[in-house]
Amino acid sequence: xxxxxxxxxxxxxxxxxxxxxxxxxxxxxxxxxxxxxxxxxxxxxxxxxxxxxxxxxxxxxxxxxxxxxxxxxxxxxxxxxxxxxxxxxxxxxxxxxxxxxxxxxxxxxxxxxxxxxxxxxxxxxxxxxxxxxxxxxxxxxxxxxxxxxxxxxxxxxxxxxxxxxxxxxxxxxxxxxxxxxxxxxxxxxxxxxxxxxxxxxxxxxxxxxxxxxxxxxxxxxxxxxxxxxxxxxxxxxxxxxxxxxxxxxxxxxxxxxxxxxxxxxxxxxxxxxxxxxxxxxxxxxxxxxxxxxxxxxxxxxxxxxxxxxxxxxxxxxxxxxxxx
Amino acid sequence: xxxxxxxxxxxxxxxxxxxxxxxxxxxxxxxxxxxxxxxxxxxxxxxxxxxxxxxxxxxxxxxxxxxxxxxxxxxxxxxxxxxxxxxxxxxxxxxxxxxxxxxxxxxxxxxxxxxxxxxxxxxxxxxxxxxxxxxxxxxxxxxxxxxxxxxxxxxxxxxxxxxxxxxxxxxxxxxxxxxxxxxxxxxxxxxxxxxxxxxxxxxxxxxxxxxxxxxxxxxxxxxxxxxxxxxxxxxxxxxxxxxxxxxxxxxxxxxxxxxxxxxxxxxxxxxxxxxxxxxxxxxxxxxxxxxxxxxxxxxxxxxxxxxx
Numbered sequence: 001x002x003x004x005x006x007x008x009x010x011x012x013x014x015x016x017x018x019x020x021x022x023x024x025x026x027x028x029x030x031x032x033x034x035x036x037x038x039x040x041x042x043x044x045x046x047x048x049x050x051x052x053x054x055x056x057x058x059x060x061x062x063x064x065x066x067x068x069x070x071x072x073x074x075x076x077x078x079x080x081x082x083x084x085x086x087x088x089x090x091x092x093x094x095x096x097x098x099x100x101x102x103x104x105x106x107x108x109x110x111x112x113x114x115x116x117x118x119x120x121x122x123x124x125x126x127x128x129x130x131x132x133x134x135x136x137x138x139x140x141x142x143x144x145x146x147x148x149x150x151x152x153x154x155x156x157x158x159x160x161x162x163x164x165x166x167x168x169x170x171x172x173x174x175x176x177x178x179x180x181x182x183x184x185x186x187x188x189x190x191x192x193x194x195x196x197x198x199x200x201x202x203x204x205x206x207x208x209x210x211x212x213x214x215x216x217x218x219x220x221x222x223x224x225x226x227x228x229x230x231x232x233x234x235x236x237x238x239x240x241x242x243x244x245x246x247x248x249x250x251x252x253x254x255x256x257x258x259x260x261x262x263x264x265x266x267x268x269x270x271x272x273x274x275x276x277x278x279x280x281x282x283x284x285x286x287x288x289x290x291x292x293x294x295x296x297x298x299x300x301x302x303x304x305x306x307x308x309x310x311x312x313x314x315x316x317x318x319x320x321x322x323x324x
Numbered sequence: 325x326x327x328x329x330x331x332x333x334x335x336x337x338x339x340x341x342x343x344x345x346x347x348x349x350x351x352x353x354x355x356x357x358x359x360x361x362x363x364x365x366x367x368x369x370x371x372x373x374x375x376x377x378x379x380x381x382x383x384x385x386x387x388x389x390x391x392x393x394x395x396x397x398x399x400x401x402x403x404x405x406x407x408x409x410x411x412x413x414x415x416x417x418x419x420x421x422x423x424x425x426x427x428x429x430x431x432x433x434x435x436x437x438x439x440x441x442x443x444x445x446x447x448x449x450x451x452x453x454x455x456x457x458x459x460x461x462x463x464x465x466x467x468x469x470x471x472x473x474x475x476x477x478x479x480x481x482x483x484x485x486x487x488x489x490x491x492x493x494x495x496x497x498x499x500x501x502x503x504x505x506x507x508x509x510x511x512x513x514x515x516x517x518x519x520x521x522x523x524x525x526x527x528x529x530x531x532x533x534x535x536x537x538x539x540x541x542x543x544x545x546x547x548x549x550x551x552x553x554x555x556x557x558x559x560x561x562x563x564x565x566x567x568x569x570x571x572x573x574x575x576x577x578x579x580x581x582x583x584x585x586x587x588x589x590x591x592x593x594x595x596x597x598x599x600x601x602x603x604x605x606x607x608x609x610x611x612x613x614x615x616x617x618x619x620x621x622x623x624x625x626x627x628x629x630x631x632x
């Protein structure tokens with residue numbers, strides 16, 4: 001140990017030649033730094049909640065793609081003579097009031113219910129994301145206009161608004177088939193769902209647009225449009241993704257509620273909402289509760305997976321903001 | 325403070341106008357002719373139809389109809405229902421019932437949610453906390469009308485603790501079961517919000533200081549943790565009043581309660597524009613006023629916030 005030379009240097013001071021310069025040289029500077037998304041993915045992979053919801057959603061995806069793998073019964077083949085019959089081989093949950101196989105209808109119903117949730121969420125994120133980003137980035141009158149219009153749609157409660165709107169929107173889709181029925185519900189829910197995403201996007205963009213990298217991009221000559229869509233939006237979108245994942249579940253529940261009120265998907269479409277709504281009078285009289293519980297449980301499990309996924313994604317993207 | 329309140333009230337005017345116009349447009353776009361639907365299969369003369377149409381301003385262009393409604397609404401005349409009763413009377417009958425139901429639900433969800441959320445937050449990771457998290461997730465994931473029917477069956481029909489349907493007698497006791505069902509989802513959100521907020525505040529510096537001063541644990545939790553944790557919860561509860569009134573459409577249908585939700589649903593089925601628009605206007609008004617109230621409450625809860 002070399003002797004301290006100056007007062008105050010009584011502590012050990014490493015001589016310069018002991019520092020391993022080779023280690024400094026070996027740091028790779030040409031490798032791209034881990035992005036926010038890659039870091040988030042690393043976090044996600046280790047989160048048990050994410051793994052659980054991923055397993056559930058994978059099963060769901062298989063059921064949606066190939067419902068025939070899990071049942072031989074046709075969801076539309078109904079015999080009134082078998083109305084409310086109990087379970088038998090090949091029909092694990094028995095039959096509903098119309099004599100249709102409950103299990104088969106639940107499997108095939110996943111398609112309509114999840115399609116409504118996914119399409120509505122995509123539409124809401126697209127419309128709300130663009131309007132919110134423009135409002136936050138431009139400010140001024142554009143912000144005022146978009147925010148006030150959003151307030152108008154946001155102030156009307158979703159279910160009430162959907163009830164009023166659905167019958168008008170349904171008129172645009174006269175075929176009343178699978179896609180016609182679904183598009184009517186999707187457009188109605190999206191019409192009143194976008195302001196929530198727009199508000200979140202606007203707040204997030206306002207925060208991000210003041211960061212230094214945005215100034216840097218502008219300094220090297222990036223246009224406003226490029227700055228907004230290439231630099232600001234990718235860095236501002238994570239709270240939107242989190243909210244959208246949870247809303248997906250909320251929209252699935254909303255479809256079921258609208259079907260319960262008799263306004264959702266047409267009765268010809270096999271969906272969880274229609275099946276639960278159809279079974280309600282059985283519950284009132286207390287007979288064959290399974291007819292309602294099987295589709296209700298499937299719906300609950302799906303919504304639960306999306307909520308858990310949203311929680312896990314939020315924890316991964318923003319470890320600080322553990323709200324709710 | 326007063327200036328801020330006045331400005332906020334002024335800001336609500338365009339939102340109110342816009343939402344009535346929006347609802348008017350949506351009802352206007354509906355297929356079918358409500359006047360002909362009113363007569364059903366009965367043969368009716370063109371003269372009668374023209375007269376009914378004139379009576380409800382349905383012969384005017386769309387924007388004129390809306391302006392006539394606004395003109396009437398400003399003088400307290402919300403038009404007439406198709407049965408000939410003034411809409412204001414219908415609302416005066418139904419609104420107190422829904423307000424009572426929504427406030428009961430709000431009190432139930434706030435009290436239970438804050439208590440359970442605080443306990444869960446204080447014992448984060450323990451059994452009570454995990455149980456409450458699972459329960460809240462289940463409540464959010466299952467559609468509310470499923471709970472409505474199950475509760476009606478168990479507590480109304482089987483156990484006979486509560487009347488299964490309410491009907492004309494809207495007493496406190498009769499509305500209790502519907503209010504619990506109505507408040508369930510929000511209870512789950514209040515619980516999760518309170519839990520996270522309390523758990524986060526427990527490790528805050530001012531709480532450590534309060535403990536170091538030697539304050540009793542109860543005082544620390546109530547005065548230092550809870551008061552700071554309640555701000556996001558109060559925001560949620562304020563916005564929730566509007567959602568509860570809309571959720572009442574489902575709950576009132578299940579338990580047969582003569583409230584605004586039932587009124588709105590019937591009006592939509594019949595295509596009765598004045599009733600629909602009046603009900604929506606009132607719900608929007610409630611939502612906006614509740615949001616304003618919450619903003620003003622902030623100043624009480626958080627002394628750092630001052631409205632100039």
